[in-house]
Amino acid sequence: MAExxxxxxxxxxxxxxxxxxxxxxxxxxxSLDVEPGQVYGLLGPNxxxxxxxxxxxxxxxxxxxxxxQIFGRDSSFVESREEVGFLPENPYFYKFLTGEETLRFFxxxxxxxxxxxxxxxxxLLALVRLENARDRRxxxxxxxxxxRIGLAQALIQNPRLLVLDEPTAGVDPAGSREIRDLILDFxxxxxxxxxxxxxxxxxxxxxxxIGILHQGVLVREGRLEELISIENQTELILxxxxxxxxxxxxxxxxxxxxxxxxxxxxxxTLERFFLEVTSDKK
Amino acid sequence: xTATAHKFFSPARIGAIASxxxxxxxxxxxFYFLLIFALIMIGSSAFMVRFTFAEQFQVLKDVSLxxxxxxxxxxxxxxTAMLLPxxxxxxxxxxxxxxxVPRLEYLLGKLIGVLLLLLVSTLVMSAMFAIALYxxxxxxxxxxMRTTPPEQVAEAIRNIKASTFxxxxxxxxxxxxxxxxxxxxxxxxxxxxxxxxxxxxxxSVAVYIIxxxxxxxxxxxxxxxxxxxxxKIFLAIVSLIFPDLQLFNxxxxxxxxxxxxxxxxxxTCGLGVLYACIYLLVAYFVxxxxxx
Ligand SMILES: Nc1ncnc2c1ncn2[C@@H]1O[C@H](COP(=O)(O)OP(=O)(O)OP(=O)(O)O)[C@@H](O)[C@H]1O
Ligand SMILES: [Mg+2]
Numbered sequence: 001m002a003e004x005x006x007x008x009x010x011x012x013x014x015x016x017x018x019x020x021x022x023x024x025x026x027x028x029x030x031s032l033d034v035e036p037g038q039v040y041g042l043l044g045p046n047x048x049x050x051x052x053x054x055x056x057x058x059x060x061x062x063x064x065x066x067x068x069q070i071f072g073r074d075s076s077f078v079e080s081r082e083e084v085g086f087l088p089e090n091p092y093f094y095k096f097l098t099g100e101e102t103l104r105f106f107x108x109x110x111x112x113x114x115x116x117x118x119x120x121x122x123x124l125l126a127l128v129r130l131e132n133a134r135d136r137r138x139x140x141x142x143x144x145x146x147x148r149i150g151l152a153q154a155l156i157q158n159p160r161l162l163v164l165d166e167p168t169a170g171v172d173p174a175g176s177r178e179i180r181d182l183i184l185d186f187x188x189x190x191x192x193x194x195x196x197x198x199x200x201x202x203x204x205x206x207x208x209x210i211g212i213l214h215q216g217v218l219v220r221e222g223r224l225e226e227l228i229s230i231e232n233q234t235e236l237i238l239x240x241x242x243x244x245x246x247x248x249x250x251x252x253x254x255x256x257x258x259x260x261x262x263x264x265x266x267x268x269t270l271e272r273f274f275l276e277v278t279s280d281k282k
Numbered sequence: 283x284t285a286t287a288h289k290f291f292s293p294a295r296i297g298a299i300a301s302x303x304x305x306x307x308x309x310x311x312x313f314y315f316l317l318i319f320a321l322i323m324i325g326s327s328a329f330m331v332r333f334t335f336a337e338q339f340q341v342l343k344d345v346s347l348x349x350x351x352x353x354x355x356x357x358x359x360x361x362t363a364m365l366l367p368x369x370x371x372x373x374x375x376x377x378x379x380x381x382x383v384p385r386l387e388y389l390l391g392k393l394i395g396v397l398l399l400l401l402v403s404t405l406v407m408s409a410m411f412a413i414a415l416y417x418x419x420x421x422x423x424x425x426x427m428r429t430t431p432p433e434q435v436a437e438a439i440r441n442i443k444a445s446t447f448x449x450x451x452x453x454x455x456x457x458x459x460x461x462x463x464x465x466x467x468x469x470x471x472x473x474x475x476x477x478x479x480x481x482x483x484x485x486s487v488a489v490y491i492i493x494x495x496x497x498x499x500x501x502x503x504x505x506x507x508x509x510x511x512x513x514k515i516f517l518a519i520v521s522l523i524f525p526d527l528q529l530f531n532x533x534x535x536x537x538x539x540x541x542x543x544x545x546x547x548x549x550t551c552g553l554g555v556l557y558a559c560i561y562l563l564v565a566y567f568v569x570x571x572x573x574x
Contacts, residue, residue: 058380060574078290078384086380094302096309108298109381137377153377163380 003072005161005192006034006057009178011066013052013216026052028216030066034194034209036160039187040201041224042196050196051089053213054163057194058086070161085154089165091146095139099130099149102138103156110157124152127182143170151179162186164195168202173274179204201271204228238265295383296391303395312399312567315353319407322349323414335422339446340537342418344387346411347454347533353407354462355402355490362396362469363482365503375574386566389470396466404459412447419446450542452530458548460554461530465490471565474572493527496520525557 013027027049034040042050054063057068059075073080093102103121108115112120125131128148138146147170154162167183168176176199183193183206197203203210204224211221220227238245253260326345330338369375378388419442422489433501469486500517529550535542 055376055574060376060379062571062573078382081380081382084380086377088373088376088380090373091377092374093377094306094374095372096306096488098301105298105302106377106381109295109378111292111294111382113294150377157381 003036004033004069005036005038005071006032006040006194007069007072008032008053008104009067009069011053011056012064013049013056013061014064025216027056027213030213032211032218032221035194036192037187037190038208039183039193039195039206041207041210042194042213043198043200043203043210044196047215048213049216050213051165054086054165054194058084058163076212082272083160085156085159085162087147087150087162087164087167089169091150091153092204093138093146093149094154096137098135098137099141099145100134101124102149103152106153107156112157117184120156120158124155126153127155129178144172144175147171147179148175151182161192161194164193166197167195168197168199173271174278176194176202177271177275185226201269233261249251290384292387296387297396298389299378299383299391300394300398303365303392304398306365307395307399312357312361313403315357315402316406316410319349319353320410322346323410327418330418334443335426335442338418338422339415342415343451344533344537346407346414347458347536350404350407350411350455351458351461351533352532354404354432354458355465356394357403358400358462359469359483359486359490361399362392362466363473363479363486365392365396366473367476367479367482370574374469379574385570389474389562389566390567393467393470396470397463400462400466401457404455404462408455415446421445445539448536448539450532450536452539454536455541455549457530457532457550457554460551461527462556464525464530464554464558464561467561467565471561471568474565474568489524490527492520493524494531495527496524497526513564525553529553 009031009158011027011030012025015024015026017023030049030053042053052061056063057070057075059077059080062076068075070080070084094105097105100121103124104117105143107117107120125134128151130145130148133141133145138149142151147167151164151167154164164183166181171179180202183195187206188195195203195207207224209222210224210227212219250260323346326342330341333341363548369378373383375388379385422442423439426442427435430438465486469482472485473479473482476485496517501520503513503517531548532542
């Protein structure tokens with residue numbers, strides 16, 4: 001049997017609320033697998049247990065019941081973290097470090113050093129386009145810059161798996177698109193990605209497979225295409241069509257017994273419009 | 283990268299965390315407190331004229347070593363108390379522990395960072411102290427040359443030199459450092475389960491007071507003769523959990539010029555290191571199971 005990149009088995013997490021008798025069930029009997037090379041999107045409303053699941057997978061929070069593994073190694077072992085890069089939600093790093101120092105610090109934690117570390121640091125600063133800010137302290141970084149240094153930090157040891165908790169939160173549309181392109185690039189290089197995001201449009205563009213959590217329960221899971229395609233409908237977008245042609249098509253459709261569900265002028269997306277307006281015209 | 287086996291104990295990782303901790307403290311500008319220490323040294327010299335030379339050295343040693351002791355202790359407690367809560371609150375801890383970093387290495391790195399800070403501070407303060415002592419010595423010698431009959435000058439200067447730099451200053455400074463190190467470890471331990479740094483500091487201060495009073499209290503109770511079995515057990519428990527900090531206080535002996543017994547000094551050092559290790563170990567057991 002091939003090794004799963006992530007495997008979660010009957011995971012339950014209960015948070016006791018201090019000084020009260022209630023408890024919060026953040027995750028309830030969750031089982032899912034992420035296969036190597038996949039981009040897996042974990043979706044769900046606020047408080048549905050996405051971040052909690054990720055933290056358990058990374059061994060930051062112990063599960064109440066069940067188990068999680070990364071490439072076959074249980075999350076409770078430190079070694080399981082050898083090949084994972086993690087970007088936490090609202091990443092905060094040491095404000096007193098510069099961008100470059102931050103990457104060097106995390107590189108050292110992963111056992112890099114010397115020329116190799118320097119090389120990797122430069123490479124990643126270029127990748128996330130923070131070369132100009134490398135000597136500035138993170139205390140002065142904007143939210144989007146922090147997110148990007150966070151991504152670079154997650155990639156420092158060339159991990160086989162990336163766990164990204166809302167990688168595009170607070171990033172402007174252009175930056176968000178860049179991050180999307182980076183993720184697609186990771187996918188091409190065979191890196192497995194587990195991500196969660198509220199930007200469903202983006203999730204749809206990059207994920208192979210999704211799982212939807214609702215109040216800690218996995219309510220839907222499967223290949224994205226299968227989940228969202230409407231089997232008995234077909235979309236047809238025409239350019240420069242004449243009114244006669246349209247009339248003819250409509251007549252043919254009526255004859256064949258099919259039904260037009262909707263007919264409209266396609267609109268550009270707000271995202272594309274925004275990017276068009278704000279892109280540097282050089 | 284896949285081929286490298288995970289090292290369970292990596293000095294490089296601990297070094298990275300320790301130097302990062304030291305850098306954090308340096309960039310928080312904690313070293314500025316050394317200026318206050320320098321001011322105390324200068325200020326205390328202003329009152330010297332009224333004393334005999336022997337008294338002058340005693341006062342200088344008393345004030346300097348006392349200030350060093352308080353400052354290193356305060357620095358150790360304050361600096362350590364904020365380290366963990368800050369990392370947890372800022373979630374930097376998540377990013378660190380999401381790397382292959384065992385929790386023990388994280389704690390050890392933090393502790394070593396503080397110990398380095400304390401070491402640098404102690405060395406700088408010792409240097410300031412030595413300079414102050416030397417300047418005072420020179421002033422006193424110059425004065426003696428003027429006032430003493432020539433045939434007694436050599437003798438007088440020998441006396442002065444013998445009472446300035448004495449060998450027992452070294453164990454004095456070392457025990458001051460060890461006490462601060464012990465408190466760094468203790469404070470780290472408290473901060474692993476405390477909910478706020480204020481709580482951590484309060485407990486550390488309480489331990490400091492108990493640690494200093496316990497030998498006095500013990501002597502008092504045991505001397506009064508009416509200590510029951512319960513009192514004795516209580517005292518035994520207290521002295522087991524809390525180090526007897528009076529042992530670390532060599533200042534009175536140094537000021538009085540008493541020789542410090544080597545065996546006693548080594549025992550104190552051993553005790554300091556032992557307590558520091560025990561606190562670190564307990565800290566690890568709490569931290570290993572902590573929900574972040
Ligand atoms: N440390 C904690 N202590 C108590 N309850 C917690 C803790 N962490 C999370 N929870 C609870 O667990 C539930 C799931 O939280 P989680 O952060 O996993 O949600 P999420 O899906 O990531 O939400 P969001 O989209 O807002 O990021 C929430 O009800 C939250 O209040
Ligand atoms: Mg979340």
